[in-house]
Amino acid sequence: MNIPFHKPHITQEELDSVCIALKSGWLTMGPKTIEFEEAFQYHVGVKYAISVNSATAALHLALSAIGVSEDDEVIIPTNTFISTAEVVIYLGARPILCDIEEKNHNIDVDLIEKLITPQTRAIIPVHFGGHPCDMDEILHIARRYNLKVIEDAAHALPSLYKGKKIGTMADATCFSFYATKTLTTGEGGMVTTNDNRIAEKISLQRLHGISGNAWNRYENNNDWYYEVVDLGYKYNITDIQSAMGLVQLDKLERMREERKNIAEKFMDAFSGKIEFIKECS
Known part of the structure; x- marks a missing residue:
């Protein structure tokens, strides 16, 4: 018997949507990406949704946006994909491992406070297998110690915590659209937040820190002038992926x-x- 690693749920709807994007002549981040972000923002119920090319990029930019830097510490669970730790190291900070609960394999909230030091800047709860962490207690601890909370929700679309959608509670939440995820664009991710400063920082840094992407400049009477206003990365998603994501979101x-x-x-x-x-x- 040949059991496949994974078979994405792709129908003619996705194929048609991608073909329309291809035939439009605009392949990189543009109108379809804007439409996808707006639809995702509405679906989750947040003020901002910023698309990126992976959940790893989403986590990296979210930590950068809250100011994590060299010698800081970020608490993460022992049970997670390597990228949760890697993004902390990217910024010169240290990932501090917190053990997990047996009942759901999520971060053990009873152990978090013991790991907090003057260098601690953030907590990254990972909703393993789509099961939400104890967000009430995590947010309570974060408020007590003036820490930021960045959710790794790569497994958690569409998950609920006490009736609230994952993506609405933390300072920022990072989703994955990898091939095996509940919503796929092949590769891709999204950051949701209600903080305009975090949203602006991530929007800038995902595309080289420039003041306007190609579609913005094209729409603005072909004014191709822009400024590089921040250190950035090549983390943007494409309209081809967004066209697929729109269809997937509709039947999530x-x-x-x-x-x-x-x-x-x-x-x-x-x-x-x-x-x-x-x-x-």
């Missing part, structure tokens, strides 16, 4: 239900034979 809830049904079949089939995460059973 339907795809979630399909995945839930598949998961329940696996759990029924293997019940009593293998041990599941307690909050899954």
Whole structure:
């Protein structure tokens, strides 16, 4: 039996949307990306949604936007993808590992305070397998010690925490659109925030720190003048990816239900034979 690593849920709708973007002649970040960001912003219920080319880029820019720098410390869980630690090191800071809870494999909130030092600047909770961390306690600790919270929500679209959508509670939340994720654009990511300063910083830094992207300049009567106003990176998404993301976002809830049904079949089939995460059973 040949069991594939993963098969993305791609239909004719995605193919048609991508073809329209290709035929438009505008392939890089442009009108489709703006439309995708606005749709995602509305779906999550936040003031700002900034697209990037990966969740790694999203985490990197979010930490940069809150001012994490050399010799700072950022608390992260032991159970996460390597990028959660790498982005901290990119900025010259130190990732501080916090153990996880057995019941859901998320960061153990009872251990966080013991790891806080004068150098601590932020906490990155990772919602493993789509199961939200204890955000009430994490935000309470962050307020007490004047820390920022950047959510790694690569697994958590569309997840809810006590009726609130993931992406609305922290200083910034980072989503992944990798090939295996619940919404895919092949590669891609998104940062959501309600803080205009964080949004502005990320918007600048995702594209070389320039004051206006190519589409903005094209729309503005072909005025190609721009300023480089900040240190930046090549982290932008394309209109081709955004065209695909728009279709995926529109059927996100339907795809979630399909995945839930598949998961329940696996759990029924293997019940009593293998041990599941307690909050899954």
